[in-house]
Amino acid sequence: MIRKYSKLLYFVALIGMMGCAKSLDLSPIDKIRPEDLFGDPEGTKLYMANLYYQLPIEDFTYFRQGFRQNAQDPNNGGFAPAMVTDEAMHTEFGDFVGDGDFHFWEPGYKLVRDVNILSDVIPTLNINAEERKGLIGEAAFIKAFTYFGLVKRYGGVSLIKAAQAYNSDPNALKVPRSTEKETWDYVLALCDTAAANLGVAPGRRANKYTALALKSRAALHAASIAKFGGLAPMSGEAVSQKLVGLEAGDAAGYYAQCIDASKQIMESNAYGLYKPTPANPTEAAENYRQMFADPNVANIEAILIKGYTLPGNSLGHNYDIWYQPAQVANGWPHPGRMNPTLDLVDIYESYTAPGQNAPVITTTDGNITDYNGYAPSKNYIRFNTPNEIFKNKDARLWATMVLPSTQWKNTNIIIQAGYVKPNGEAVIRTKDEIEINGVKYYTYGAPSTSMYSGFDTYGGNNTRTGFSFKKFMNDAKPIVPGWNQSTTDFIEFRYAEVLLNYAEAVAEGGAGDVAVATKALNDIRKRAGHTVDITLTPANVQRERRVELAFENKRYWDLIRRREYHTVFNNRRMHTLLPLQDLRALPETKYIFVRVDVPNANPRTFEPKAYYRYIPGIGSNGLVQNPQY
């Protein structure tokens, strides 16, 4: 009995002691304290690397499923964001913008929290003033980039300016959405903070000019929504609370901010165009191609590069395996997915007619709206090669796409859709061969699937538009047939975009220096081999933008911010150029071309509600949903 009591006594004593000793107030040993992490320059670097890694950079790993699609199984069919615009089609998929596509909600707020943790401890860190300034600037840049990624998708969002602490009441964490205007203004203010605190040293981290380049882009986006929002009016609670949409009267102010930010970069002379004065279009095409095959040669133009160093899961990307033409697949089973459209090809200027689109003319009557297919009665123009029809077209066409019968990796890339037999009967997009005077001719230009890159539906590996893809493609080494093996770097901000932003803001806003803007526009054209200047008009700026920035994932946002998407994509079909060998011309080798709708594809229509993505999880976060979701 006594033993029992003594046991109880021990227990009571133990309880009593817990109240006195602070033995349980230990600092956790499985967590790193901020002062330890950021007090060490290497620790800061490590944390920064993680923040930069999470930036919403729409590069080679950005697909409709979201950012960084290069983890263990990145198989998304190679359906690039360009394929929901008028830039390209996929070889097989005909998908369009889905409600669940291109989101950035959870990763966005995760990054907001991560960068808030940093900016909250900056004042407490034991570092010198210069380092502190740099950190303040960098944190502001990352925050601005993150909120830019959110506001352009969702409109006004919850602005969480400091890390939230959880005190057992989840409702205390709920922050209602700010208006779209407040959100844009916050992004631009953060850019100003970043620019004011950052240095000018170039490198892979943000400097003053990176912050200004972001501001230039963001201000132009906001200005466009303000100016063109009326083209796609919306209604609903989010609209009446001004959570989406800007007033037309705000446009001028945002254009002015874009002009100011761009001008600071242009006047700094810290950057310029890469190889601005080529001797001829051929040289211009090669310069332009090289800049994207390895951005590091173009440090003068690249303001911020996102680097890829090692192949491997979550390290490399998949642009080379998805998009190089079928003939150079090197054993990879799914190449050739990027099919640039005839619609884009038509936009590229001709050196013989500067300042206007130069649509591909296939018949003597010059009809470019006839997409009914081949008819023996039509008068087709005969060409000597499968690419003579593109003669005199802008160098960037040749550098962005692999055109029929051009060289790529020392291979003649054959893209042929069929032939016209001597009797006038055409065989198109069907595997066939014919022997004439002892010579065999093949519909696809060669006998077997490994020897051509166009129009055969075999494996979904051949282009169905008549064009394959070159920009960003690595020509230096053979394709490594596996996931995440490409390490081409991506230019997120480049000087040409800043020039185009400036030109557009001046052309649309009316303020700014027209002469400077006209020169900016023509400098870019000169770099592409043009010799005749054109005037500054909104249409000229947009054409130049589409051509210069093609496939840099800018077109989607241009269509969104200028509210053109629902007009450009209203029952819209993309188009194909069929190169056919005309065997009626034998013994001469002649080719004709037929403009047609992209085969096996349906027209697509943009729903105006898709100008904004839906806000995920309104059931628990209590936010106001965007219109029509």
Add this chain to the structure above:
Amino acid sequence: MKKLQHIFLAGLVAFGMMACEKDNYDGPTAGLSGRFIDAETKQLVEQDIIRGTTIELLEHGYANPSPQYLIVKNDGSYANTMLFANTYTVRPVRGNFVSVEAQEVVIKGQTTLDFTVTPYIRFTDVTIKKEGNKILASFKLKQSVINNVKKIGLYAHSDFRVGEPMRLVAAERELNAVSNPNEVYTLEINLTDNSNTLKAGRKYFFRIGALIDVGEAKLNYAPAVGIDL
């Protein structure tokens, strides 16, 4: 020990049976159907099946409910026979008629609710016919608001639910002006130029539409006409 096993077993059975219990909620038993009727002509107001007028339903009794949307059929009627009986706030939204107020409706059993509306644009003297290798449409416009008419169009599809969003071929003209009630507007589709899409020997449906320049407005239509090519 045996006893313990019994208790454990009984517990397990009770636990298992929890999953079997039938839920005692009824399925949706109520519904809402009705028509959009032109206040002047008493005809149904023609609609689009895709991207057309929708009816927004907010079910009462929940905090911050997500709206449900009913789609209106081409002919201007609508029906949803699977709603839960309750009080709803009902409002047609983004329509092709002068907007109407929201109303509270008790939906119990199969409830009928007609909307009497003023369409933005009415059509008169409509003819759609085939002449040679052309489909010719002529009509007059009568608009009920002062806004501009953005565009008029003649739309063709193999399905009778043809409309601006659902068409194979369109012949459209931008007006961007107030329409003249006395003018006869004409539109034509050249069948030769569209031989690849509108194939001879098949039946296609043609419908004329007009879009008023009002934010989020949908097109107004005259009934579709089927023509054998």
